[in-house]
Amino acid sequence: MKRLLIAGTNSGVGKTTISTAIMAALDKVTPFKVGPDYIDPRFHEFVTENPSYNLDIFICGEEAVKKIFIDGSSRGNISIIEGVMGLYDGKNHDLDNGSSAHMARLLKTPVMLVVDAKGASTSVAAKVLGYKLLDSRVKIGGVILNNVSSEKLYDLLKEGIERHTGIKCFGYFPPNPEIELGSRHLGLRQAEEIEGLKKKLEVLKEMAEKYLDLEGILEASETDEVIESSYESEKIKDMFKGLKVAIARDTAFSFYYRSNIELMEYAGMEITGFSPLNNEKIPENSDFIYLGGGYPENFGEILENNKITQDSIRNAYENNIPIYGECGGFMYLGKGIKDKEGVYHKMCGLIDVDVEMKNRLNIKRFGYINFETTDGLKGRAHEFHYSDISRVGDEKCYFDISKENGRKWQCGFTKRNLLAGYPHVHFWGNIEFFKKLFEKGRR
Template sequence: MKKILIAGTNSGVGKTTISLGIMQALTKRNLKVQPYKVGPDYIDPSYHTFITGRYSRNLDSYMLEDEKIKYIVKNSSKDADISVIEGVMGLYDGYGIDLDDCTSSYTSKILKTPVILVINAKAMATSAAAMVLGYKMLDENVNIAGVITNNVKSESHYNILKEAIEKYTGVEVLGYFPPNKEFSLESRHLGLVPSVEISSLKAKFDNLAEEIEKYIDIDRIIEISETEDFNTSFSLEDFIEKNKAIGKTIAVAYDKAFNFYYRENIELFEKLGMDIKYFSPIGDRKLPKCDYVYIGGGFPEIFAKELDENEEIRTSIMNAHYNNIPIYAECGGLMYLGETLEDPNNDIYNMVGIFKGCSKMTSSLKRFGYCLGEAKEDTILAKKGQIIKGHEFHHSIFDSQEECAYYMRKLKNNKVIDEWEGGYSNGNTLATYLHTHFYNNLDCISNFIKRGRE
């Protein structure tokens, strides 16, 4: 099984650019590349998917147990030539200070995957070897099989780095990458701009792949990727058998405003026999005929004017709510189901109005990171007392007097560091800032399916 994990020493080291370039270079060699992203991020995987033509998968150790992560990789990579996993933050950065708590290093161990470490070698020489040696020795069970030196302006500088790193660490240096602003990707308040919003990406990534091939030994990376396989004890067979929903249809919001979905969440509905119908809250005039509605996260604040102008579909969604069709919305979906949205310029736009309140943008992140929600009451997703793990990441608040549906807690190093209430339930509609992976608690999907049968 061919697989590699590309990690950085820290965030901002160029890990994403180099990961994308390697994926494109492998794809241009006519290899079937299966991409993955460690952690909960939605945006980097959208670029992976664009490049490879295969859905990128999130490998998140907070929301998913080891066996579920193995299951995702085992199934998604079975017809791929090589799997490329992009790490998150620095190699050993995760949730707290435990080396095995949601880190890229831990993911590499459970998947028996060699790590290619990206370092920023600007203005460094032999000191780069000390950096690599520290990463190698901190957890000797992590297989750091190669190094890529980024921000290296000349071949002579690279040769010094390569000689020093290989002499003092024994880790092979696989190439370098010069600084080049051409390959920077556009960002805004939640990170990179999603690929669905950007034109001319193909030319950019083709050029990036050419540069990657010029400076990095792709042949050697392919050789290193040939590694031990693994098995998993997790299976969806029993769950699917007990929760079949053949003949049912779920309408999924997907456009520039709403595109944050874990691919397994969509595929789980497909595995249950449901028909998936995508719709655009921006461009479509009515909801497809359906038994369920799923509205993921995204950037409704960027497209608030277009969402406001499409009154017909907002009315259609409200009618679905009145008709007790189960509607589940996350983050941007919550903002859309409120009455109004106030953008950064203090302009106010009409939204669907199922929940009384206004979404207001904030200058800083209001919630960031992993948390869990305990249902205060029965909802379409969780019965009272059931717990869902997920993450929040938003520059907004929902200003409302409505009663919240969840007790929210944030833990770090097994200690509660923050508590609040969140999420809103009204009839068969649930909206929350919490993003979750459905494999985290399959009972919640059983609850959701049952609501559509009542």
């Protein structure tokens, strides 16, 4: 199996740009992303035209991660994993901390280390050597240098790195403003933005073919080490056979873990899509409604005026069809959203909660969380949102949430057949939650 994890020395060194370029230049790539990020996998899918899978040790556990990787890797010629932050950066300073390095060890995968070489010479070799020595169990299979102004300078840097570290260099990228990927709000892929992205990808592919040793990278990705998983997914095969699940799918609601959808299908669910942005009704005979995350705040006026969708969701609620909303889906199910311009847009009104958009990420409720439900389920999830709850009526919470830094709060509003809140839950790591959630649809 050919597999490679592309990691950076730190955030902002060009890891996503170079990962995207390599994916664009190689054939039949199965892409993966370390961590809970929804944005980079959208890049991957756009580039490769293949599904991209999140790999998250903290939320899912090691055995589930291996299972997701094994199943996904069988679909392509090479698996490319884009790392997260710097190579060793995780939830703490342990080496088993959910970092890209931890993932590389778990999946027995060589690392291609991306290094920003701007303004440096022999010091780049010292940096690479440090990453090699911190954990000798991590196999750094090669180095790619970013922001190198000329081939002559690259040759100089390459000679120093290979002499002092014994790690081979596989090319470089020169500075190029054409390939800057901007704010990366890929959830807002309007037609003109897609055209711009296609042009950038063409440039990235050309740069990869010109500046990178693609044959060498393929050789570095080869390994005969076998990955095995003890994750017992067979226990839920066809558990919910015939359950009809309606999923909101458009540019306002686009954040779903690919593995979650595939697990639902493996459990026998029949999935159909509907678009609140296009004012579509819930599909007939639906047994369950799932509204994922995304950017409903950017379409507030449209969603407010699309009464056909809102009415069909309210009617489904009155007819006791279970509804589950995550983050953006939660916001849409509430009373309303106040955007950053201060304009209030009415939403479905099934939960007596208002939210207000902010200019900054809600850092107090950002990142990995532990949760315990009112009926005794324990699990892990992730929160990431630029909105705050500005008003809450007499609503009951389902999740008691805590972070490792000691911060605690409640979320996950529940009433009758509805559950909605900010946490993004990966079903593979929370299988009991998964079963309890969709059991409501079967009843």
